[in-house]
Amino acid sequence: MARMDLISFKGLRLDGRRANELRQIRCKMGVFSQPDGSAYLEQGNTKVLAAVYGPHEIRGSRSKALHDKALVNCQYSMATFSTGERKRRPRGDRKSQEMSMHLRQAFQAAIRVEVYPRSQIDIFVEVLQADGGNYCACVNAATLALVDAGIPMTEYVVACTASLANGDVPLVDVSNLEENSGGPNLTVAALPLSGQVALMEMSQRFHLDHLPKVVECALQGCRDIHQILDQAVRRHTEMSGSALGWGNRAQVDL
């Protein structure tokens, strides 16, 4: 069977987007009151909740404490009803452990861990609905939750995926359908202001000549998402700030 083309001759993708178009991102900070910071983020049909606890004392064995910086602890779990087929276990499987590790790698690069020696920062993400780009949605939601918790970071961590269609067209923000139809998949977690890459992962293959193009596409996606997240943070701060009686009330016309 001929493989379904990821991009039509008119330049439209399977879900009607252009090659450089992101899925719709909707987010909200401060969804829960018990965690120190929380956020909810929808990227297309992928829906993710993130909660941040800390910085607090090391939980469990004290031997884990790092004398010069904070320990960043991440847990990735997926709701059993999040995927098309029911998942048996929400967490603890190989895939989730790998995701947790990747989350920790990305956030350790951006959180100013040296400010909190001998303490711990917990980042918990929960995928409620999975539709491609789960890791990216988790990173973006966790960034918002960290901002909500007021944990100092050098800058936002933003993640985005990219793929290559028809051998030469880079696609940004790959959906589940496009992931499954067999194209290569490149995930990048970046610090968009300085342009540094905190994590990069690739599956499948394409020619090395295409790599710069695809990476640039993912980084452009990161910069676009950064804009959206930054707006959301500013809006949230204005809203909560004006409720406290500070900030420019005239600007709040939502």
Added chain:
Amino acid sequence: MAEILLSEAEKTFILHGVEEGFRCDGRMRLDYRPMEVETDVVSHASGSARLRLANTDILVGVKTEIDTPYPERPREGKIEFFVDCSANATPAFEGRGGEELGTEISNSLATAYQSSQTFDLTALCILPGQQCWKLYIDILILECGGNLFDAVSLAVKAALHNTRVPKVKGACLDGGTVDLQLSDDPYDCCRLDVSDAPCLVTLCKIGDHCVVDPTAEEETCSSGSVVIAITEKSLVTSVFKTGVGSFHPQTLIDILKVGQTIGLSVNKALRAALLEEEQQGRKKECFGFLK
């Protein structure tokens, strides 16, 4: 449960308040906190509901699968409860930390739904003795603000109300194998009758009195609570006690009476809310967690 540290003075304050009939948030002993329920929030599930009871946040997704019925009950479908305590609720649930609480809640739901007079499992039968639907009811606890049992049971009932099971157009036995024909149209499906599904009502003993819908702080002050599963027809399908304390038999009987009336009104309120949401039809705005 979430770690809540209360001093002796705070505990006494709550205790004395309950004795006088007042609670910290201005409620009487038998008042519930405000509740919000929204159905159809997860598109990958056959039915879903999110319930927020003050600070307690529950998300329930129902998935359907085809299975073979139990040999001793060939005309009944299957139902399975799974409670996942997300670490989002409290860091204590990280890893396998929430499993104990999860098992306790899922077992209590399974007992409450076991009676043949509650939820009609025969409706889930496709071919007696051969094929039936299995409902996986997956409960996700996202935030704990006390009174988990009540909130979970209400959310489960709302999710079951929202569940759509695909219609089977034809089923026949061909040799030893079953041949099923499912409808191609995803909108061609049947609803489940949840009018007999039970709701759990927790009565929490604080001092000599009982309160309903305890907050997390009140739960730490209580020595034990009684959980009653009640249907809309005021049938009690299960009763159990949780916590460390003990009850006098007379107190237990009094509690049951109180719980029955409260269970009826809770059932009625949930039904009204679900009907109201359904009447909005397609015009209904889907908020999810963005509200």
